[in-house]
Amino acid sequence: QSSVTVYGRLNVTVESVKHGDEDRQGEVNNNSSRIGFKGTEDLGGGLKAGFQIEHGFDPTTGTAASTFWGRQAEVNLAGNFGQIRLGTFTPDSYYATSDYIGMHNHETGDSSDALYGFSTYVTQNKVGYVTPNLSGFQAFISVAEGVNNPDPTPDLKKTWDLAAYYDAGPLHLGAGYSKRDEEKQFAVRGLYEFGAFTVGGLVQRVSEPVIGDRTYFRVSGMYAFGANELHLNVGRTGEYSDLKDTDALQWTVGYNYNLSKRTKVYGYYTKIADDSGIYGGDFNAFALGIRHNF
Amino acid sequence: QSSVTVYGRLNVTVESVKHGDEDRQGEVNNNSSRIGFKGTEDLGGGLKAGFQIEHGFDPTTGTAASTFWGRQAEVNLAGNFGQIRLGTFTPDSYYATSDYIGMHNHETGDSSDALYGFSTYVTQNKVGYVTPNLSGFQAFISVAEGVNNPDPTPDLKKTWDLAAYYDAGPLHLGAGYSKRDEEKQFAVRGLYEFGAFTVGGLVQRVSEPVIGDRTYFRVSGMYAFGANELHLNVGRTGEYSDLKDTDALQWTVGYNYNLSKRTKVYGYYTKIADDSGIYGGDFNAFALGIRHNF
Amino acid sequence: QSSVTVYGRLNVTVESVKHGDEDRQGEVNNNSSRIGFKGTEDLGGGLKAGFQIEHGFDPTTGTAASTFWGRQAEVNLAGNFGQIRLGTFTPDSYYATSDYIGMHNHETGDSSDALYGFSTYVTQNKVGYVTPNLSGFQAFISVAEGVNNPDPTPDLKKTWDLAAYYDAGPLHLGAGYSKRDEEKQFAVRGLYEFGAFTVGGLVQRVSEPVIGDRTYFRVSGMYAFGANELHLNVGRTGEYSDLKDTDALQWTVGYNYNLSKRTKVYGYYTKIADDSGIYGGDFNAFALGIRHNF
Numbered sequence: 065q066s067s068v069t070v071y072g073r074l075n076v077t078v079e080s081v082k083h084g085d086e087d088r089q090g091e092v093n094n095n096s097s098r099i100g101f102k103g104t105e106d107l108g109g110g111l112k113a114g115f116q117i118e119h120g121f122d123p124t125t126g127t128a129a130s131t132f133w134g135r136q137a138e139v140n141l142a143g144n145f146g147q148i149r150l151g152t153f154t155p156d157s158y159y160a161t162s163d164y165i166g167m168h169n170h171e172t173g174d175s176s177d178a179l180y181g182f183s184t185y186v187t188q189n190k191v192g193y194v195t196p197n198l199s200g201f202q203a204f205i206s207v208a209e210g211v212n213n214p215d216p217t218p219d220l221k222k223t224w225d226l227a228a229y230y231d232a233g234p235l236h237l238g239a240g241y242s243k244r245d246e247e248k249q250f251a252v253r254g255l256y257e258f259g260a261f262t263v264g265g266l267v268q269r270v271s272e273p274v275i276g277d278r279t280y281f282r283v284s285g286m287y288a289f290g291a292n293e294l295h296l297n298v299g300r301t302g303e304y305s306d307l308k309d310t311d312a313l314q315w316t317v318g319y320n321y322n323l324s325k326r327t328k329v330y331g332y333y334t335k336i337a338d339d340s341g342i343y344g345g346d347f348n349a350f351a352l353g354i355r356h357n358f
Numbered sequence: 359q360s361s362v363t364v365y366g367r368l369n370v371t372v373e374s375v376k377h378g379d380e381d382r383q384g385e386v387n388n389n390s391s392r393i394g395f396k397g398t399e400d401l402g403g404g405l406k407a408g409f410q411i412e413h414g415f416d417p418t419t420g421t422a423a424s425t426f427w428g429r430q431a432e433v434n435l436a437g438n439f440g441q442i443r444l445g446t447f448t449p450d451s452y453y454a455t456s457d458y459i460g461m462h463n464h465e466t467g468d469s470s471d472a473l474y475g476f477s478t479y480v481t482q483n484k485v486g487y488v489t490p491n492l493s494g495f496q497a498f499i500s501v502a503e504g505v506n507n508p509d510p511t512p513d514l515k516k517t518w519d520l521a522a523y524y525d526a527g528p529l530h531l532g533a534g535y536s537k538r539d540e541e542k543q544f545a546v547r548g549l550y551e552f553g554a555f556t557v558g559g560l561v562q563r564v565s566e567p568v569i570g571d572r573t574y575f576r577v578s579g580m581y582a583f584g585a586n587e588l589h590l591n592v593g594r595t596g597e598y599s600d601l602k603d604t605d606a607l608q609w610t611v612g613y614n615y616n617l618s619k620r621t622k623v624y625g626y627y628t629k630i631a632d633d634s635g636i637y638g639g640d641f642n643a644f645a646l647g648i649r650h651n652f
Numbered sequence: 653q654s655s656v657t658v659y660g661r662l663n664v665t666v667e668s669v670k671h672g673d674e675d676r677q678g679e680v681n682n683n684s685s686r687i688g689f690k691g692t693e694d695l696g697g698g699l700k701a702g703f704q705i706e707h708g709f710d711p712t713t714g715t716a717a718s719t720f721w722g723r724q725a726e727v728n729l730a731g732n733f734g735q736i737r738l739g740t741f742t743p744d745s746y747y748a749t750s751d752y753i754g755m756h757n758h759e760t761g762d763s764s765d766a767l768y769g770f771s772t773y774v775t776q777n778k779v780g781y782v783t784p785n786l787s788g789f790q791a792f793i794s795v796a797e798g799v800n801n802p803d804p805t806p807d808l809k810k811t812w813d814l815a816a817y818y819d820a821g822p823l824h825l826g827a828g829y830s831k832r833d834e835e836k837q838f839a840v841r842g843l844y845e846f847g848a849f850t851v852g853g854l855v856q857r858v859s860e861p862v863i864g865d866r867t868y869f870r871v872s873g874m875y876a877f878g879a880n881e882l883h884l885n886v887g888r889t890g891e892y893s894d895l896k897d898t899d900a901l902q903w904t905v906g907y908n909y910n911l912s913k914r915t916k917v918y919g920y921y922t923k924i925a926d927d928s929g930i931y932g933g934d935f936n937a938f939a940l941g942i943r944h945n946f
Contacts, residue, residue, distance in 0.1 A: 068364040068652055070656040070689065074703045074727035076738040078779060089800045092738060092777045097725075099689060099705065101364065101393060103652045105620055113621040113650045115368045117393065117417065121721050123705065123739035124797075125776045128720035132422035133415050137391075139368035139650050141623070150370040150386060150648060151417035188419045189386045191372060209418075212383045326693055327701040329729070354738060356701045356727050358656055358691045362658040362946055395658065395687060397946045399914055407915040407944045409662045411687065411711065426716035427709050431685075433662035433944050435917070444664040444680060444942060445711035482713040483680045485666060503712075506677050 070358075072099035074123050075172060077353035084346050094122040095173030095353065098135055111143045134187065142194075149192040149206070155185055156192075156204035156227035157240025161251040164238055165264030165284045168295035168318035168332060174349045175316045175334035179280055179301045181249045181270035184242035186223040200231040221245040234258060246273040262286040266299075276305030293320040295332070301343075312338040326357040364652075366393035368417050369466060371647035378640050388416040389467030389647065392429055405437045428481065436488075443486040443500070449479055450486075450498035450521035451534025455545040458532055459558030459578045462589035462612035462626060468643045469610045469628035473574055473595045475543045475564035478536035480517040494525040515539040528552060540567040556580040560593075570599030587614040589626070595637075606632040620651040658946075660687035662711050663760060665941035672934050682710040683761030683941065686723055699731045722775065730782075737780040737794070743773055744780075744792035744815035745828025749839040752826055753852030753872045756883035756906035756920060762937045763904045763922035767868055767889045769837045769858035772830035774811040788819040809833040822846060834861040850874045854887075864893030881908040883920070889931075900926040914945040 075095035082088045100118035107113055118136035120129035129135070138151035162180040163171045171177060192206030208223040223244040230237040234257040241250045251268035266282040282299035295318035303310040318332035335348040369389035376382045394412035401407055412430035414423035423429070432445035456474040457465045465471060486500030498521040505514040517538040524531040528551040535544045545562035562574040576593035589612035597604040612626035629642040663683035670676045688706035695701055706724035708717035717723070726739035750768040751759045759765060780794030792815040799808040811832040818825040822845040829838045839856035854870040870887035883906035891898040906920035923936040 068366075070364070070658070072656075072689075074705075074725075074739070076727050078738070087800050090797060092779060092797050101366075105618060105650070105652075107617045107621060111617065113617065113648070115650055115652060117368075117415070117420075121705070121725065123721070123725035123727060126705075126719045126721035126723070126725045126740040131420045132426075132720075133417070133420035135420070137368075137415065137417035137420045139370050139417060139648055141621075141648060150372070151368070152420040191386060209384060209386050212381050323695045323699065323701065324693060327695060327729075354701075354727055354729060356693070356703055358693075358703060362660075364658070395660075399912060399944070399946075401911045401915060405911065407911065407942075409944055409946060411662075411709070425714045426720075427711070427714035429714070431662075431709065431711035431714045433664055433711065433942055435915075435942060444666070445662070446714040485680060503678060503680050506675055 068101050068103045070099070070101055073097055073355065073357045075170070075353065075355040076123055077173060077351040079174065079349045079351040081174065081349040082347070092124045093173060093351070094124050095169060095355070096171075096176075097121055097123050100136065109143075111141070113139070113141055115139045144196065146196050147194040149190070149194070151190065152188050153190060153192065153206075154187055155225045155240070155242060156194075156206065157225050157242050157249070157251070158185060160204070160227040160229055160238035161240045161253040161266055161268065162282075164236070164253055165255055165266055165282065166297075167262065167264070167284055167286050168293070168297060168316065168320065169330065169353070169355070173353075174347075174351065175297075175318065175332050177282065177297075177299055178314050178336055178338075178343050179282070179299045179312055180251075181268055181278075181280065183270070183272060184223055184225070184244050184247050184249055186225070186242075186244070192225075201229070203228045247271065260288050262288070272304065275307040275310075278302050278304045278310070291322045293322070294318075295320070307340075307342075310340045310342050312336065312340070312343050327355065329354050362395050362397045364393070364395055367391055367649065367651045369464070369647065369649040370417055371467060371645040373468065373643045373645040375468065375643040376641070386418045387467060387645070388418050389463060389649070390465075390470075391415055391417050394430065403437075405435070407433070407435055409433045438490065440490050441486075441488040443484070443488070445484065446482050447484060447486065447500075448481055449519045449534070449536060450488075450500065451519050451536050451543070451545070452479060454498070454521040454523055454532035455534045455547040455560055455562065456576075458530070458547055459549055459560055459576065460591075461556065461558070461578055461580050462587070462591060462610065462614065463624065463647075463649070467647075468641075468645065469591075469612065469626050471576065471591075471593055472608055472630055472632075472637050473576075473593045473606055474545075475562055475572075475574065477564070477566060478517055478519075478538050478541050478543055480519070480536075480538070495523070497522045541565065554582050556582075566598065569601040569604075572596050572598045572604070585616045587616070588612075589614070601634075601636075604634045604636050606630065606634070606637050621649065623648050656689050656691045658687070658689055661685055661943065661945045663758070663941065663943040664711055665761060665939040667762065667937045667939040669762065669937040670935065680712045681761060681939070682712050683757060683943070684759075684764075685709055685711050688724065697731075699729070701727070701729055703727045732784065734784050735780075735782040737778070737782070739778065740776050741778060741780065741794075742775055743813045743828070743830060744782075744794065745813050745830050745837070745839070746773060748792070748815040748817055748826035749828045749841040749854055749856065750870070752824070752841055753843055753854055753870065754885075755850065755852070755872055755874050756881070756885060756904065756908065757918065757941075757943070761941075762935075762939065763885075763906065763920050765870065765885075765887055766902055766924055766926075766931050767870070767887045767900055768839075769856055769866075769868065771858070771860060772811055772813070772832050772835050772837055774813070774830075774832070789817070791816045835859065848876050850876070860892065863895040863898075866890050866892045866898070879910045881910070882906075883908070895928075895930075898928045898930050900924065900928070900931050915943065917942050 102116040104114040140149040186208040189209035204227040210222040211220040226241045236255040238253040248271040255264035264284045268280040280301040284297045287294045297316040314336045316334040320330040396410040398408040434443040480502045483503035502517040504516040520535045530549040532547040542565040549558040558578045560576040574595040578591045581588045591610040608630045610628040614624040690704040692702040728737040774796045777797035783791045796811040798810040814829045824843040826841040836859040843852035852872045856868040868889040872885045875882045885904040902924045904922040908918040
């Protein structure tokens, strides 16, 4: 009766990487490989119960993520009213914006977006609600548990996360907002398909308690022909209002060859110019990879 | 040929909890969620080989149990003679008594039985034997490996565990006994079904090396109508013979609404009065939850 | 569409073991139990993508291996050209030699080969290539990533691993070579089947940077009748050229009763004479076990 689906992805690259002034080095790297289990039960009357648990691991070393089911661990109940979710899950504000336009390698590994503001990215102890899809519009809201700490440790405040999607033919829009106490981020995203071309863009405004505000822009483009895809990705953040010279730039060119819907081989070059070191420092990598979904 | 079954449970509550004099706090909590793999092979002539491994995790944080397969990891061989088990498994003395009458939420989470004596509850390095079911009667015996420690560390003695079940129509009886050196517990349990009502009870006698003996009583009742269940659970322990003022009381009222055999939504209130703090201290919680089996 | 296979093995023994001059002790022991997930996708044109991840655990305690997917975590691409592998996998030089003749209990547990030279046994951060099978001949080559360490920590050099198999009717030959900087091992293996008898042998030459070279010999034999197997295994290593009195001897007698292709019960006695203590010291064990594949 029970029907559990086992699914996942292995995504491994062989890279030549260079950190700052260090020697260039050969590496075998993981790009967010994972395995998961999921299932849905039809309860009748339009009601459905479901679960999904997802585990990240590094196939280059065999190492499990330190929080084993940290990618996702939720139980949910859905009906005409929408969906209620309990547990551990990725902020929908991230899926609706940065992840959505990360087309060349699923926002994973060394070429994923390094400059998006992650300080309000909370996955644990969450309750969420998803609206039904209303003519292409869908909204997500969730709140993560706060913690009453004994004095003098400050309490950890609740984190709120909102996201919205709107799809109309070739046009795809999204927005995300997160807030925990004084930390905030707000982003809007667009993606447009015209024939073989797909173009996406993102603007994010980030507020941090000490270092102040900054604005981040990103554009991504894909040209697809047959089994081939050519990709370009450029992201640029301005400096924090109260921490000067923290602007940074990342750009990536990529090529994918789709052996099937599940399997591709690919190559990319990515470069981060980050003089301040606040986003990990100057970095570049040439990579060849294989991604296999199952 | 191989047929492995993947099974499990997600059980998550949203609670308002209060510990002692601390402020009341909102929490998203796990109630013994797990995933497991099991299978059986028919060897012919009434002989069967089987395995079961079961992993506990916390979906509210995605965290794996510190002993990954600590819930169960056994290989067994069964025939007309009964069953032989090797590996890691829950004491049958617990399943036969406390767990059996914990009807409202499977003896999991904040409303599970806090006052049962767990000091001889050993799961690892075990060899067990289960008798065939003889007209409703079945017995379980197991022994857990001791450890020869170098002086002056004392050796860890073997732990013995015995359990018995007897089922006759609406009447269900059980008993459990465990012993490791001077630590002992013995419990008897009864459960009776009459129409929409089910009533269970338990008495346990616990012996500890320093703090002495105590006696624990518990009753649980369920009234079921349609998809609804009303539950009441009351447990009371007397004080340890050599540690005064260690008596405690727990009571729980619960309501379950079964959306299907696999999925329910529920609510409960549980309260522990434990002035001595030996069972975790005064505590109460209001909870709303969803439990989904797969 | 996706078809993931769940597979594994539970292999548990009850043993009476004796380490050096310590008291004999009863133990419940794991013998490399594991669970894995694997799958293959046909890409057309003779091309195939596949993955395999394998996790080792100890059913006697429920404990997971410290590197969760450390037994295997690879993604591969195969075609007429052979196979390319990326990730974590066992050195083929080991499978082609020591593992191949370890017939009585799959080279697992207390009776596995203690004297084989493991210092170049590297599983992580690997890229490998496997030739097609050419009339019974097949070769494997892999290289594991080195690490550029900052001075004064020495760099970790790349590890190279080569293996070859040749099968011709009842004759099965293999060889393995591994090298990391000054550490090297080379081994040749043969196995011959004649009727109910199977006989295997192995010679390995090991080179270590400080303690020098040594030579290791091993023979193993099996006599099979009906569901029964009788086994004998003897391994003897000479001393290291620059560390005298480091010779050692291991011998094992075993009996397997195959309840099916997947399940057996077995017993063995193994004894290691290792005065120097360099291979773990003097040791012997009587064991009774059950192995169940799924």
